[in-house]
Amino acid sequence: MITFFDIPCRTMGRAWSPNTWKVRYCLNYRSIPYHTEWVELSDIEKLCTTRGIPPSKINSEGQKSYTLPAIYNSDDGTYVSDSATIMRYLDGIYPQRPLAFPKGTVVLQTAFLSAFVPKVLAPLWSVIVPAVAMNLNPRSKVYFENTREITFGRSIKGLDEDVAGRDASWARFKAGLGDIDRWISRSEDASPHAEVHDHVFVMGSEPVFADFVIAATLAYMRNVWGEESVEWKEVQGWHGGRWARFAGSLRKYERVV
Ligand SMILES: N[C@@H](CCC(=O)N[C@@H](CS)C(=O)NCC(=O)O)C(=O)O
Structure with a gap:
């Protein structure tokens, strides 16, 4: 049985x-018991x-980063x-289920992640941090504020009050998602006989690691700001509704158990 270590907050779910x-999307999508x-x-x-x-990382000075997600396999x-x-690892122990890294895709999917982080996740990060702090349980909130203030070199309050900075980061986030939208569209153009819905995901009709990266970012903002937030509503309208369709098609894999 897999134990999945996750970080709680006060939002629904x-x-x-x-x-x-x-990883939660991957476990649910692949029906792995955990x-x-x-x-x-x-x-x-x-x-x-x-x-x-x-x-999860050791930097060039030998400093170790301890982060979640992590899993424990009691078997x-x-x-x-x-x-x-x-x-x-899960692909290795459950090879008979749809793989997160189908054969031959490790290099390209790793490259996808290194493009996605600076294009999409990093700009969103500076906008969403104040809302994340508000949602954490008290002990983690203090820890989060102290550690992130060091990362950003300014207070969370200062970050929140910097309207021009937020607007610029939000525009970068939109442009980053726009690039991903264009990449997926090109893949649709390259297969003219495929149904449009075959290309919801990066590789077609089955989600892989790269899709879980995108979906996790969308779930993050939807959970932290809320389903009815202006931010989530705005994103759903971008790029021809791509992100509303994308998130909707993975909604059934959001079980928290
Ligand atoms: N490359 C890692 C990054 C994981 C990561 O940064 N996790 C954050 C939570 S979103 C964390 O655990 N941070 C620990 C801390 O801030 O002390 C992965 O993909 O799993």
């Missing part, structure tokens, strides 16, 4: 993180070091961290 959502163990953001490093969960006693590494 508790799950919010754009990183943990990727249960969630909730870990406050402020307790992740302690959890990882006490249980032996590997760091073989393995702990795995980092969403892409987790999905490759």
Whole structure:
């Protein structure tokens, strides 16, 4: 049985993180049995070091990053961290189900992620951070504010009050999603005989790792700002409604168990 470590918050459904959502979509889509163990953001490093969960990154100075998502497989006693590494591990132990990394796609999907983060996730990040802080449980909120203020070099309040900065980041976020929309459209143009709905996803009709990355980002903003928020409504109208269709087609894989 898989234990999935996720980070709680006060929004409906508790799950919010754009990183943990990727793996939750994958587990649900692939019908892999699992249960969630909730870990406050402020307790992740302690959890990882006490249980032996590997760091998701070690920088050139040898500094380790302990992050979620992570999983534990009680069948073989393995702990795995980092969403892409987790999905490759799950592909390995459940090879008979639709794969997150179909054969030959690791390089291209890794390249997709390295384009997606600066184009889409990073600009959204600076706009959404104040709302994330508001939604966290008290202990994690203090931890989040302290650590993110160091990352941004300014207070969360200052970030929230910088209307021009927010507008510029929001425009970059829209442009980034516009690039992804064009990439998927080109793939539609290249297969004129396919039905339009065959190309909801990056590789066609079945979602893969790259789709879980996109879907997790959309779930993140929809959960943090709310279904009825102006931000989520605006995004649903962009790029011919692509993101409303995209999120809608993965909605049934948002179970939180
Ligand atoms: N590359 C990692 C990144 C994971 C990540 O950054 N997770 C954040 C939550 S969204 C985290 O656990 N942060 C720990 C902290 O801030 O102490 C992945 O894809 O799993």
